[in-house]
Amino acid sequence: MAMQLEPVLADRDRWKAEHCSIDKAISAIGTRSAILLLREAYYGTTRFDAFARRVGVTEAVAAARLKELTELGVLAKQPYREPGQRTRYEYVLTEMGRDLLPVVLGLMQWGDKYLQDDAGPLKVVDTRSGSAVRVRMQNADGEDVEMEDMELAVRR
Amino acid sequence: MAMQLEPVLADRDRWKAEHCSIDKAISAIGTRSAILLLREAYYGTTRFDAFARRVGVTEAVAAARLKELTELGVLAKQPYREPGQRTRYEYVLTEMGRDLLPVVLGLMQWGDKYLQDDAGPLKVVDTRSGSAVRVRMQNADGEDVEMEDMELAVRR
DNA sequence: TCTCTGGCTTTTGTTGACCATAGTTAGAGG
DNA sequence: CCTCTAACTATGGTCAACAAAAGCCAGAGA
Secondary structure, X not given: OOOEEOHHHOOHHHOOOOOXXXXXXXXXXXXXXXXXXXXXXXXXXXOHHHHHHHHOOOHXXXXXXXHHHHHHOOEEEXXXXXXXXXXXXXXXXXXXXXXXXXXXXXXXXXXXXXXXXXOOOEEEEEOOOOOEXXXXXXXXXXXXXXXXXXXXXXXX | OOXXXXXXHOOHHHOOOOOOHHHHHHHHHOOHHHHHHHHHHHHOOOOXXXXXXXXXXXXXXXXXXXXXXXXXXXXXXXXXXXXXXXXXXXXXXXXXXXXXXXXXXXXXXXXXXHOOOXXXXXXXXXXXXXXXXXXXXXXXXXXXXXXXXXXXXXXO
């Protein structure tokens, strides 16, 4: 019914999750606007006003969140120039930002299954095989692992 | 640099993400306390006071969030009786709740890589192979897919 | 010089997520 | 009957996430 706990961790009340990566991660990027801005970045948006408009937040919120995400290192602000235009800045995903895609896709997959009447309006497919892209939990051999077969251990 | 967009979707300003599963998902379970309560459920916690204590939130917050998660269907409230005790209730994960594990594990994986000084205090291993459990994005054939090789399409 | 546009910043106000403290309820044991 | 505990509920307050509306600034074009 749950994950296994290594002997040292067996008594859950004896250890504190004070350096928990899950906690740090949601504290860093766990707002609605941050996740939706990331969604737009995955869809190819790079410019300020497009982010604000497509996410449906005010420019004040978009500015604050884009600044936070840039300082975190999830997005990078890069100069660009369209012909006959002055130099402007665009926001592009860094590796740190691309590495969040499994989380965002995981939310989409879960939302499609449980929060939609009609199985979700969009789907993500692999351009080469044409099959659906899915988020999975696997061991080093590429075998799927269920929650019951996982054990939580201390890193040494 | 981003996902591909199907021709119908190519002009991002022509369609609205109003039934977006990502949006619905974070709106439903996107608070710090909800995610951390789920973490505890994965670690095996079932009782009210243990949830509140281990997550480090007040009982008022734990009560409100557990109620929300139960109404959503992520947790189920089940009666149980310890010998010589009155009937009490415990919160157990439903399939809907277990299906959120890839998201939570994805956050942990990302936090381990980018937000920890020392690679993260805990690790999740497959009890059978002993190897680390990882969250991956794959096509139907079990091949890893990168963001650049994904295409967003309308479900028909 | 004036205006326009993209990219913000500022201000005001609301809501919701949280904390701290204290109080309530249902049954079991004394 | 009284007390104890698990599981809440209530009250009051702080702070962060948002909305709406307005203002600011740097250049390019007229």
